[in-house]
Amino acid sequence: MTKLPRRTNSQRIGGSAADLLNSVFTNFCNVIPVPQDRDMGIDFICELMQGEYPTGKLFNVQCKGKEESELKGDSIGFDIKVTTLNYWLILPNPTFLVVVDRQNYNFYWSFPKDFLSSLNKNWQEQQTVSIPVPLQNRFEQDVDALPAQLVSIVNMHASATPRQGDYLGTLTLEFDRSSSPERMTIKGLMHYYLEGSRIANAKCAYGSPGSTVTVYAQTFGGEGYSKEVKARAWGELKAGEAILLQMPFERNYILSHETFEKICYLLSLDFTNCELHKNLMSPRGGYPGGSISVIVDGRPISAIAWYEIPPGKLNLFKVDGQWYAISLMASKTVSTETTERKTGSYLHPDPRREILWHYFDLSGGKCSLPLKFQNTL
Template sequence: MSYDYRKIYGIVMTNLPKRTKSQKIGVSAADLLSSVLAKFCNVIPVPQDRDLGIDFICEIMEGEHPTGKLFNIQCKGKEESKVESNSITFPVKVTTLNYWLLQSNPTFLVIVDCQNSVFYWSFPQDFLSLLGKSWQNQQTVSISVPIKNRFEQNIITLPSQLVSIVNSQASATPKNGDYLGTLTLANAVNRATDYGLYVLSAPFHRPFQYIGMPIADAARAVSSTPNEVGNIIVDSEEAHMLLEAEGNFINYVDVELKRTAPWSQNRPFDSEAILGVLSINPSELELARKQTHFHTYYDHKRRLKIGVSCHYEGAPLSVGFSSKYYRA
């Protein structure tokens, strides 16, 4: 026998819990994003009673096998955000941002357009690094999510820049068990502040990615135009970047960090901190040679030679990338 408890206890609909519009948007956004990420990752939802600002923990998979590379996702529906010309902004509590920064794995903010099945993502740590420390005195920070950082429901791989960030944040295997001697990206970034430098965002983020790109693709990636010989120059208040062409491809990249000028060739510098400004984890590299004015690294994974140097007296510190002289 079934009972109608609404009649027995005089329950009326207005005395029942409500699911708010914000909750409906959040659930739809999370379900849609989870279904896409599950094609490439083992997606672990964080229970609501343990959710302090992270909705999913994701482990990248290679086929059927886990990689051990983890990242976190905070998911929001587009209706909850403010859309501007080139970006979407979403207010995040400072307490939540601090929680993200404590994580050993990178945390991404993903804005979900459920109506069009489009996803916009941001790595808030990069954005915060441009603000100095003053944001700690605020209640919230409006995190900017670039419109160009997007993927759709039918993607066949995760966005390459997102994967690059995950790889750069991964713990390195220490040599001879020396865990204390293993330098992580976070340590390098912290040391960069001694130079008055902070992590640079795109297009200066991990600039080795342009090596081997066709000139036209590289030009689109950095939103600039090649000159008559195919070279591409990108300037900002913080950096000057040269993408040098050989044939139809980029074969050399050099980034000058303007705030370090003028530097002396006789003045030592912390090259690991300088690499951190470009979101490059020094523990991924081999330090091959070290002179006062020039430090040479090899990136064996990408088969690149990386030089951190002061090219001439009074020049800024710069970082050069080349595959041509790998192991030379």
């Protein structure tokens, strides 16, 4: 009989590579293979172990055989679908790409999120992106510990823990399997623009979207708001308490509690059933939280700008009867530092005068306002 399913060479290589990697990671992690019917670009979920005890720190792994790769200078290149990359970006725990050299029992790893952060967002319009895996990021089969940099990234980025032993549930906290690639792009862009952000309690005066206002942020010096900074208004501002939001190498933004809660709500959605218009053109653009008019099929639609909207391509999506616009062109630079703490401040000689920053949980976790986190100093 010849009419039988065939095991492709790619499946054979991938299966063998995954088995080999599993045998190594099992020495340091609790490794949970992802069943094929749940596999959307993740082969394993791994939980770091400390001796015999679990840490609750999870990360995801996509495994590839070296035979499937292309050597490019000092790195190995893999073409990954944009839809898969968007999925990795919205997962609450970090995802690593690991290349397995089955002949020499060597392993090479990469954290694609850092590489994507260095690209212009035009990559969202491609079908695939070539992800480099540095040859220097190598470990062997008889390694005594996982690479320190990999562990550091896990410690900094991991945010979702297994609930009642449901490790696979961490893959669906953000995303419904029925979501289309277009809706994944909305989610990926929202995370992309806010990646690396930190937030702080603040007070401010009135302001309209896009206006620059003086903000007094809460510091380590005790109660009160004693640090003066300039920030751009995201949405309408009333005088009083607000949230200061800062992105690496970008301007500060100031948001009312109402606007901040709306952003957190949007980040918690999967956009499965939202109405969507793609690749529209905006001749003027708009300010964060402000109103922008976009022509769709010959008629104007009024939408709220999500982040900066420069002139150029954008998408519209509708949530709870409200249209939102998100740009495909806005500039964004993301820090790739792995030494920054998730809570606390970037301390200077006198920490009392430094702003009391908090980690911004992009997984859509609820925050009490004003911000009160136990792990801040």
